[in-house]
Amino acid sequence: MTDLPAPSRLSGADVLRVGVVGMRTRPLRAALSALGIAIGIAAMVAVVGISDSSRQSLLDRLDALGTNLLRVAPGQTVFGDQTELPDSAVAMVRRIGSVQTVSATGSTNATVLRSDRVSPDETGGIAVVASRLDLLGTIGGRMHSGSYLTAATGRYPATVLGAIAAQRLGIDRVGGRVWLGSRWFTVVGILDEVPLAPEIDRSALVGWTTAAHYLGFDGHPSTIYERSSEETVADVEAVLAPTAYPQDPSAVNVSRPSDVLAARAVAKNTYTALFLGLGAVALLVGAIGVANTMVISVLERRREIGLRRAIGANRGQIRTQFLAESVLLSAFGGALGAVLGIAGTTAYAASQGWPTVLPAVAVAGGIGASVLVGAVAGMYPAVRASRLTPTEALAAP
Numbered sequence: 001m002t003d004l005p006a007p008s009r010l011s012g013a014d015v016l017r018v019g020v021v022g023m024r025t026r027p028l029r030a031a032l033s034a035l036g037i038a039i040g041i042a043a044m045v046a047v048v049g050i051s052d053s054s055r056q057s058l059l060d061r062l063d064a065l066g067t068n069l070l071r072v073a074p075g076q077t078v079f080g081d082q083t084e085l086p087d088s089a090v091a092m093v094r095r096i097g098s099v100q101t102v103s104a105t106g107s108t109n110a111t112v113l114r115s116d117r118v119s120p121d122e123t124g125g126i127a128v129v130a131s132r133l134d135l136l137g138t139i140g141g142r143m144h145s146g147s148y149l150t151a152a153t154g155r156y157p158a159t160v161l162g163a164i165a166a167q168r169l170g171i172d173r174v175g176g177r178v179w180l181g182s183r184w185f186t187v188v189g190i191l192d193e194v195p196l197a198p199e200i201d202r203s204a205l206v207g208w209t210t211a212a213h214y215l216g217f218d219g220h221p222s223t224i225y226e227r228s229s230e231e232t233v234a235d236v237e238a239v240l241a242p243t244a245y246p247q248d249p250s251a252v253n254v255s256r257p258s259d260v261l262a263a264r265a266v267a268k269n270t271y272t273a274l275f276l277g278l279g280a281v282a283l284l285v286g287a288i289g290v291a292n293t294m295v296i297s298v299l300e301r302r303r304e305i306g307l308r309r310a311i312g313a314n315r316g317q318i319r320t321q322f323l324a325e326s327v328l329l330s331a332f333g334g335a336l337g338a339v340l341g342i343a344g345t346t347a348y349a350a351s352q353g354w355p356t357v358l359p360a361v362a363v364a365g366g367i368g369a370s371v372l373v374g375a376v377a378g379m380y381p382a383v384r385a386s387r388l389t390p391t392e393a394l395a396a397p
Helices: 012-025 027-065 089-094 135-139 163-169 208-214 230-244 257-300 302-310 315-352 360-386 390-394
Strands: 069-074 099-107 127-131 143-146 158-161 177-180 183-191 203-207 223-228 252-255
Touching: 012 027, 012 315, 027 257, 027 315, 027 360, 069 230, 069 257, 089 099, 089 223, 089 230, 099 135, 127 208, 135 223, 158 163, 158 177, 163 183, 177 203, 203 208, 223 230, 230 252, 257 302, 257 315, 257 360, 302 315, 302 390, 315 360
Parallel strands: 127 203, 158 183
Antiparallel strands: 069 223, 069 252, 099 127, 099 223, 143 183, 158 203, 177 183
């Protein structure tokens, strides 16, 4: 009895070639199916990339500003009364051995208006505060235009506007005037936004002496800002309250403004997860599109399947052919989506002035996910194609 020849096997190159057949014969359909996968992968890569770029920008900014700034503000006593820091609080904090620099602001009851003809009730939420001359260096602020208060301007009716205060007052240059309290003050400077002291952004700052002379300021600081070395921040934080307000340390609030920025960077992970979910939905829609394309392809190519079965192809080879086609289709969409996601991340990060961060795990994971989706989406059509008998397939219209 003559031995039957061993069944032929498809090599890797053969699998690749037969998988490309359907894509080459129906390029438009293949492109549209791959586009669904590409949109899902692009969304996922871009979401992770943009989120990481934004977070890195925030962390870089935090590193530049420093995490050694502490803020002391009055709280409430056990009887519910508002604490008032003593006028000697700044000097007492300065005596702490590890303190490098300390400054303060003080609240006033004055309001600032664009002109004396504006209603006093339309303050725009802008506070008028007294400022010590070394405040800018302590909080890490920068001037947008003009200069900060000096020993000269700090004694006369001059003011420096926070970024938001200047915007609300409609002032974009120095040299103008604002109606502050009951007289005109000259704007000598406008600040950039101060990330570690956002309350300054909504303030009009005047000199300590000027506030006492023109605005009835009593000299008590309302907020103290302090910087010490990074290694001693925790130790200084522990003694700030009893130093600034020995009578009742529990009635003083001590905070670390950089913690707010760090928390904001962590909070971005929540939004990233949300948008990743939306990207996953788009990927699922793309997978359904691939599965639908492959089912239609099996129906249209039954005669081809029958012919291949008649000349010796077994069920496993037919299944491998259509499964390979589905995986290649999805992989092509995944690669395209990764490129689009990288391009989108790079463009958006550049427009915002952020460093471009492209997590390799997200890119590789996106392409890997597309391959997995292709395998799952192509499983049913491939099995269906392999179950067609040569007679049934060749008899198809």
